[in-house]
Amino acid sequence: MALTIHQERIDAALAAKLIKACPFGALSYEEGKLSIGMGCKLCKLCVKQSLGAIEFIEEKLPCVDKSEYKGIVVFVDHYKGIIHNVTFELLGKAKELAAVTGQSVMALMIGSGISKIAEELFCYGADSVFVYDNPLLKDFLIEPYANVFEDFINRIKPSSVLVGATNVGRSLAPRVAARFKTGLTADCTSLEMLPDSDLVQIRPAFGGNIMARILTPRTRPQFCTVRYKIFSKPRRVEEFLKEITLMDIDGKFLTSSAVIEKILEKPSDVDISEADFIVACGRGIKSKADLAMARELADLLHARLACTRPLMECGWFNAKQQIGLSGRTVKPKLLITLGISGSVQFVAGAKGSECIIAINSDSKAQIFDVARYGFVGDLYEIVPNLIRKIKETRNVQ
C-alpha cells in the first residue's frame, strides 16, 4: 500500500502544483525528481490532482475474521457507583448502531460493590451487563483496569468498544487498544455502523477545520472514545427480568505497581473560561434587579453568568466574569447573549464559542453577524417566557 510516482510524467509545473496541493508539506521536487516524505498522511489529494502521475496502489493486508467478534460494548464510567451520563448516551447510540447488524449491546462495569447499581444499565438499552466486582477494583488504577478489560475482550470478543472520553476513558481506552494492536479513534463526533460491522468514526482532523471519516477495517475490536454530550441520553425504560453477568478474574491480574495515596474532591468553582454553557448580559439589561431573570435562565441551563465590559465597570459583575479582549476568552458549547451589541472587543473573547444565540432588539447589531442564531426582539418579552417554556419541557421529561 503506497503511493507510486511516475517520474516521467512529472514536470516542474506539475510538481509545483502538487507540492502546493499537499496539506502536509510532504512533497519535494529536487533535480527533476518528485519525492514523498514522511509527513505524508496518505490523504491522496495529490493522486487526484496528478493526472495519473501519482498512483495509489492498494495492497491486501492481513485481516482478522470479523465474524468472530460480535456486539458493541460500552465501558461504564462511574465514580463510587455513580454512573457518568456519557455512559447512558453511549448505550443509546450503541442501540442505534447495533440495529444495523442485529448484534447486541453490552455494558462493561468495573469496580467494587457495584453489582446492584449495574442493573440500572439495562434500563438504558444494554442487552447484557458484565460486571467485575472486586474490592481490588475500588478505585481506577491503570494496570488492573486494563487487565480486566483485556480479560473481558478475550472472553466475550466484542466487535466495537465505545468509551466515554472522560479522564479515565482517555487513559484506559488507548492502553487496551494498544494491547490488542487495534485501532482507536479519539473524540468521535459521529458514529455509523456498516452492514459488515465496520464502525464509521467521524471526528475533526488536523486541527479542527476538517472532518475525517475513519474506519478500522482489518482489526477487532474497534475502539473509539466520545465526549460527554455528543449523543443524547436515551429515555429510561424500567427493566426487571434481566440479570447481570458476574465475571471472575484471578487476583494476580488485579495488582498495581502504582498506589493511590489519597483522593480529594476538587472545589467546583470554575472560571467562566472553563464553562461549557454561558449566559452573558450586556447593556440591554436595564437594572441590576433584572439580572435575576438572567440568573434564573443561566441556572436552568446549568450555565455560568457572564457580562460585557460596561456591566463589569458599573459594578454589577466582577472582572472574572467579563468576556472580551480585556476580560476572559470563553469557548463554551453554548453562549446566549442578552442585550449585547457585539463590539469587536467582546467578539474577540467570544468567537470560540461553539454556538452563539443572540437576543437583541436592534436587528442591525453586530452580534447578529457572529451569532449562529439571532433573535431580534425585546429580551424582557423573550426571556421570561423562555424560562417558563424550559420549565414546562423539564416537567414533561
Add this chain to the structure above:
Amino acid sequence: MLEIFVGGEMNILVCVKQVPGSNEVQVDPNTGVLIRTQDNNKLNPYDLFSIEFALRLKELVGGSVTTLTMGPPQAKQTIEETISMGCDTGCVVSDRAFAGADVLATSYTLSQAIRKLGAFDLILCGKQTTDGDTAQVGAELAEHLGIPHLSNVSSLVSCSAKAIVVDAFQENLVITEQLPYPVLLCLDSEINTPRLPSYKRMKEHKAEVRILTLTDFEDKDISHYGLRGSPTQVQKIFPPEKNTDRELHEGSGRQLSDELAALLVAKKFV
C-alpha cells in the same frame, strides 16, 4: 511541600512534536482541496510543560533530559529548540516507512526508538498535540513499553530513588498516586509555567541531534510501521458543516421565545 530524596541521577525522556504554526487548515468547498495557509512549524505548545517539568526535576535531583520526536527530517529544528531550553540531547525518528502512521503505529515507532536510546526512569508526554489532538499516544506508548502510565498529571508531590508521587486530575477529583520507575506521565497544562528558549544557550550549547531510522530498530518488520502498521484508515476528509450559517428569527416576543425554547431542546441544551 515538595520533598525530594535524591537517590542518584534520573534519566528523563520527553516526547515532543513539531506541529504546524497555524492550525488554520481549510478545505476549498468547491474542489475539496485542502488549503494550507501557513507552512511554518513550531514546537507543540503542550510539550513546553513536559520540558519544563523535566528540567525542574533534573535541577532538583540531577540526571539528564532527552527529547524525542517522530517526524520529517526538519523536525530536527524542534529538537534543537528543546536543547536551547536546557535539554541535554535529542533524537528525531524519521523514515519514509513511518508515513501515514496512526496512533498505534506512532506509539509503536516511539517505543522502538526509546528501546534503542536506552533506559529511562521517567518518560513524559504532553497532554495532546495541537494538530492530531488525539491525546492518546502517551497511554499507547506506555503499553508498548510495558510500563504503567498516569494521565492528567497536575503536580509533583515528591520524588525518591524508587518512586515518584504526583497529583492527577480525574474529572472532579484530584488523585495522589505513587508510581515506581520506570513510568510514563502525561502532563496537564496546569502543572507549571514553561520557560522560554534561550538563544544564548542555543549558541553555546551545540548538542548533536541523533537521527534514528527503521534500520536502527530492533523490530525491522516494515508491516508494523506507517500506513501498514496502522489499523485505522482515513477513508476521506471533508469540510465541516458551515459555521458561517446564520439564522435570524424575527417576530413577537412570544413567538421568539417559543422558537428559542424549541431550538434549545433540539440542540440538547435543555
